[in-house]
Amino acid sequence: MEWLIDICQCVVRDLDKYGICVVDNFMGKERAESIHRSVVSMYHSGVFVEGETVGLKSNVRSDKITWVDGSENNCVHIAFLIAAVDTIIMNFMRFKKGAQLGSQLNIGGRTKAMISCYPGNGSHYVKHVDNPNQDGRCITTTYYVNKDWDAKETGGLLRIFPQTWSNKVVDIEPILDRMVFFWSDRRNPHEVQPSFRTRYAITIWYFD
Numbered sequence: 001m002e003w004l005i006d007i008c009q010c011v012v013r014d015l016d017k018y019g020i021c022v023v024d025n026f027m028g029k030e031r032a033e034s035i036h037r038s039v040v041s042m043y044h045s046g047v048f049v050e051g052e053t054v055g056l057k058s059n060v061r062s063d064k065i066t067w068v069d070g071s072e073n074n075c076v077h078i079a080f081l082i083a084a085v086d087t088i089i090m091n092f093m094r095f096k097k098g099a100q101l102g103s104q105l106n107i108g109g110r111t112k113a114m115i116s117c118y119p120g121n122g123s124h125y126v127k128h129v130d131n132p133n134q135d136g137r138c139i140t141t142t143y144y145v146n147k148d149w150d151a152k153e154t155g156g157l158l159r160i161f162p163q164t165w166s167n168k169v170v171d172i173e174p175i176l177d178r179m180v181f182f183w184s185d186r187r188n189p190h191e192v193q194p195s196f197r198t199r200y201a202i203t204i205w206y207f208d
């Protein structure tokens with residue numbers, strides 16, 4: 001797991017500086033493809049449910065989700081992903097010195113892993129903040145499981161509007177084996193742009 005410690009230093013540095021960190025080739029091609037196969041077969045097994053729409057506006061989001069802890073059938077590779085993200089987050093404290101984030105950040109737990117599917121035909125999630133009202137979630141970690149994704153063709157960008165750089169946006173393609181970390185609070189409003197191909201992601205939120 002040495003590679004995870006190197007990644008941890010990048011995550012601490014980038015979260016501290018930008019509030020966002022993108023890591024490619026996070027699990028390696030083989031394991032990424034195994035995770036892709038697991039997620040697709042879970043989706044076709046019918047365990048995903050409609051994401052509840054918040055409020056009455058039914059066009060707020062059109063994702064389908066399921067929650068796993070990694071012990072379920074066909075989830076051994078997802079369990080490895082969860083363990084890898086846990087290792088990074090739990091090692092923040094080792095590298096926090098010198099970084100602002102270390103002082104106030106004390107991770108106390110996390111959600112299960114939420115597997116989301118945007119089923120294409122324009123499915124999207126409007127601009128939102130994951131944790132607008134101090135519900136305890138401080139870091140959003142999202143891992144993408146989409147082979148040969150080309151956003152010019154199929155959209156589906158994650159667009160973040162970092163409040164610390166008011167006139168900039170950060171566009172992130174949901175490509176296979178890409179891991180994104182970002183602050184869950186009002187510093188990072190973001191949206192999932194309309195997707196015209198089935199789009200999978202695995203999100204874990206960490207609590208402070």
Ligand SMILES: O=C(O)CNC(=O)c1n[nH]c2ccccc2c1=O
Nearest residue numbers: 051063065116125142158190192201
């Ligand atoms: O998939 C992405 O790139 C970003 N995804 C999100 O921002 C996002 N944020 N909050 C959620 C809450 C419940 C179900 C799905 C979601 C969701 O996809």
Ligand SMILES: [Fe+2]
Nearest residue numbers: 128129130190
């Ligand atoms: Fe979100």
